[in-house]
Amino acid sequence: MVTGATSLGMVRDELFATMEEAEQSLEHFIVDRNNGSLLQQAVEGLQQVRGTLNLIELAGAELLAQEIVQLATDIPVGAGEERDAHLAALSNALYVLGRYLEGVDASRQEMPEVLLPAINALRTASEQPPLPESFFFSARLDQARPERQAAVNAAASGDVRRLRQMYQVGLLGFIREDNLQAGLRLMTRALSRLDGVLGDRAGSRLCWIGAAAAESQLEGQLLSRQSRKQLFSRLDRELRQLIASPAYEPPRSLLKELLYLVALAESTGPLASQMREAFNLSPLPFTDHLLEEEYQRLAGPGQAVMRSLSSAIREELASLKDTLDLIERGAAQPEAFSGLHSLLGKLAKTLGMVGLSSAANTLHAQLPVVAEWSHERAPEPLALQKLADAVLYVESMVANLERGERRDTRRQIAQPGAEAEAFANHQLTEARIVVLDEAAAGLALAKRAITAYLESSGEKLHLANVPFSLNAVRGGLWFLGQERAAELIGACADYIQKDMMESAQMPSEQMLETLADALTSLEYYLEGGAALRHDQARASVLDLAADSVRALGLPVAA
Structure with a gap:
């Protein structure tokens, strides 16, 4: 049987020529929207493209062409600005379809899933529900599930x-x-x-x-x-x-x-x-x-471009720091001062273009100060220190950009002149994160030990270090001012010590599952950083942990 990818080569030239004509007609219509013949030529060409794709059985490409035809048919002659989004979606979809068919022709492999974003963009423009990711996926849903153990408790x-x-x-x-x-x-x-x-x-x-x-x-x-x-x-x-x-x-x-x-x-x-x-x-x-x-690849540049841009910015920041070092040691050439001013201005413009307004403003504030520096008028040490603080602040912002975390940079925004304080706060936050990471690691260790205890039918040796580890976590949380989380972890440590290590009888599986629920909730709270942000929505996970601890029969403050 001839596949769609293989048969594409037979109609390639005619298909691409028809697509190009339809695209040109659509572009001309966008400029002259009262010319109904241009729109009609575009629709007829698109219908021919759809028919060809149906004939050679390229399912994903045909579906995209079908959505293109449907949206194009709905656009009236003389369409105003209210149709700009629809026309833009059509142009983008035609571009994606062309890129996809070029790839299929070159590789002889179909991957219709990659067309779903373009298809759904058209369906959104037509006010239709989007297709799910699993649209091209098939599976038997009536398969019986394997045998399993009876439920540990009733559905309370x-x-x-x-x-x-x-x-x-x-x-x-x-x-x-x-x-x-x-x-x-x-x-x-x-x-x-x-x-x-x-x-x-x-x-x-x-x-x-x-x-x-x-x-x-x-x-x-x-x-x-x-x-x-x-x-x-x-x-x-x-x-x-x-x-x-x-x-x-x-x-x-x-x-x-x-x-x-x-x-x-x-x-x-x-x-x-x-x-x-x-x-x-x-x-x-x-x-x-x-x-x-x-x-x-189909849609154009994306995050890779932003990573490349941030890498280039970091190289310029490194050059700027080298220049500052030479100036501080009195080893800079006369032209270094004008070069420093020029580099600061260039960086400020670039940072503003990529949306890092706070970093751009920080460098802009330094420009008039640096403009007065020269080989004859060396900067004061305090002025150099302020510029160095500003560069460190900008460097931390650019690091976020490279990791794709621009949405979080607002937490680090500093007013010009206060970069040192912002950087110090950032370092303090990093130290707190280290404490929380260690606490989360202690909880993970306790969970693994409890699992080993359960699998070994109650071998207490697995729990030997667990109360000590949990109490260390408890101390770290008290240090951070997280009294409630510390109390809950202390309660779990007490339960393990009294009801598991000192008791002659192993707790029921239901009680062990409830203990694991409590530790999992606490682990999530610590890993999520809610302890640092005082986020009430996220901190509600402590209520979950408290409910589980109460189910263990331990008293917990409200």
Whole structure:
């Protein structure tokens, strides 16, 4: 059978010529919008392109061409400014279609998934719902799940609500993108626990597949696209219905989208591996990062350009620091002073262009000061120090730009002349982060020890250092002023000491799971940085930990 990629070569020249004519007609219509013949020529050419793609069975390209034709047909002669967005979307879609067909012709391989952003841009312009990421993916959704152990406890309403709240807290971190890994771990644990608590209820299937999808998003390092945030948000809404109705049946479309994430991720996690075997999921011929590269190639420059630009800025900053060093040591040539002024002005303009206004203003404020410097009028040490502070501040801002974190730079904004204070505050924050990282590492160690204790049927040797480690974490949190988190961790340490190490009987599996819930919530709180930001929405995760500690039978202050 001749594939679409192979048969494209047979019609390539005529197809590309028709596309070029249609694109030119559309461009001329954009300039002369009262010329209906230009619009008609463009639509007829686009319809011919669509028919050709249908004939050679290039499914993704045909679908994009179909959306182009539909939107182009809806544009009236004499369209005003209200249609500018539609015309821009058409032009962009034609460009993407051409780039895609060129790639297919060169590689003889189809990858229709890379066209979904362009297709959805057209559907958005036409006020149609976007197509899901899994549109070109297929899987049997009625496969039976493997045998499993009986649920550890009945579906108590209090447990279910607490676990859904745990999922919501993790989801908030995922949506905000300020604590992706910890948030996804919290989501995975909450869904896995819900799956066990719900037992044989039909809705547990959603939790089972959802947990594998969240694990795949984490372990496979999938990109946090907006569509995936919406997918996991939709899952939360379905959880609400699942909890309310014992007869709840999960929507097949949602299960398919979740399974697509499992198939896409190159994850060896236990849940993902179980899912691949149960649903016989074959590896996809592409990865998430390959798709992203193709999106960028089709659409034009993206984050790679910003990284290259930030690298060039850092090189200029390094040159600026070298010049300052020469001036401070009195070894600078006369022309170094004028060069310094010119370089500062150039950098300030560049920083303003990429949106780092605070950094640009910082350098602008130094320009009149530096303009007075010369070989004969050497700068005062204090003036040199102020410029050095400004350069350090700018350097930290550029580092954020290179990591793609421009949305967070507002936290570091400083007024001109106060760069030293801003830099010092930044260093203090970094020190606090180190303490929190050590605390999170202590909690992770405790969780691993408890897992080993459970797997060894209660071998207490695994817990020997856990109370000591947790009390060290507790002390670090007291140092940071996090009294409530410190109290909760201390309560967990007490439970491990008294009910696990000193008790002759091993706690029930349900109680160990509840202890793990508490430690997972606390770990998320520390890794998320809520302890530094005093973020009330994120700090609510402490309420989850407190609920779990109370379920262990320990007193906790409200």
